[in-house]
Amino acid sequence: MRFSFFPGCTDHSTSLEYGLSTHAVFKTLGVELVEIEDWNCCGAAATHSINHLLSLCLPARNISKAQSSQAGPLVVPCAGCFNMLKRTEHVLKNDEAERKEIEEIVGFTYQPSLEILALMDVILNRIGLEKVQEKVKKPLKGLKLACYYGCALVRHPKITQLDDPENPQYLDRLMKSLGAEPVEWSYKIDCCGADLALTYGEVVKKLVGRIVSMAKEAGAQCIVTSCGLCQANLEMRQEIGLPIFYFTELMGVAFDVEKRDGWWKKHMISPKPLLESMGLV
């Protein structure tokens, strides 16, 4: 199995451990990720606030690169990038006048056959949980976790088309297949306000504080997320020391892949003590 891959800017910065664990896990699963050539920033949170057309043209350039790479569907790990690419895809598919304008500016012809998939979608629906379960060497037995989805992956559902926007289940299903115990809680889709992290720290602290303390109250020992912005924000703006994992890191633990220590070093709140207490290091 082979996919084209869009790492996104945070792959080399704030989400280093997401990228490292993603590649380790996909290697174990025997699935090839081919990085698209000379990709650019998708514009994320900022461009759509300033310039609508630019916020479509920047992702469109990446779509054109994925088309010419011919390495299969485009897989996107970062929730922010995924959202921007899907928004662009939505316009390219549904608005002819705007599509022509974008095609002309970027200099390509859109091929609707190119699929754009979230990393999670690939694992659940292309690779499949059976294959994942086959690779589990160290089940995450007894690990109680809160699956946190945030906003960019599940909303707007007409754009992302991933899961139920009010009660998504994909992370819960994946974590169960690894042997962990997801808790029931009511903050799984509440926005953590990451966009305002640098400019409105006080507001973000409140939003994050609520999410993290509710996870703890529901009995979770940690939170697992599929979004790089959420992970960094939840880890840096909380005060109770609850570890925040990327789902790929927990897959790596269950698959018992090598060199995991490097991932934990990148965390602001080290998950090592928790993993040690569960015998999962």
Place this chain on the structure above:
Amino acid sequence: MSYRLYGFVTQPFRVDLRMEEIKLETVTSVGKVDSSFLEEATKKSGEDLSLCYQCLKCTAGCPTAPYMDIRPNNIIRMIQMGMKREVLGSSAIWLCVSCETCGTRCPNKIDIGVLMDALREMAIKEGVPAREKNIHLLHEAFVQSIRRGGRVHEATMLIDYKLRSKDFMTDLIPGMMLFLKGKIPLLPSFIKGREEIKRIFERCTKEK
């Protein structure tokens, strides 16, 4: 007059709907309303704003509504009333984080997240100073970083933002921590297609 809504959660939170945000004299002078702003905002956002029946579902679920000067539902009402200056000068249009909770839940399929984008763009175009200056400055610093190298380079982007906002002290410690963890690379990674990016920027910023 102020309505309050309480959530069914163990940790109580309050959504203060602040109906008094809309001045009474405007409400009673509906007959004289200028509809050009409503038409403009509808066209620019592509959202049918006249469908809103003030059910407040958008505001009840909005994470940043408690900190906005005008709540999302009232933004719509005020657009219907032609209150352009107030809406484009509000903090609300900058505090929206595009989380799409409102758009997902609105019974009339109005996407306020998309509307807020359109309003921000209108405010910038009309030269209305951003009520939340730093949020706008950060967006600018981010976009300029892409313009320079094709990808965002956190270190130079943050320095650019700090210089623009003159806010040097906030977040120094988290920033240092990220740096020490090796999460803020010193050198930017420029892409090969910088000329293409430059051209895309030029075309997209050209007056239409």
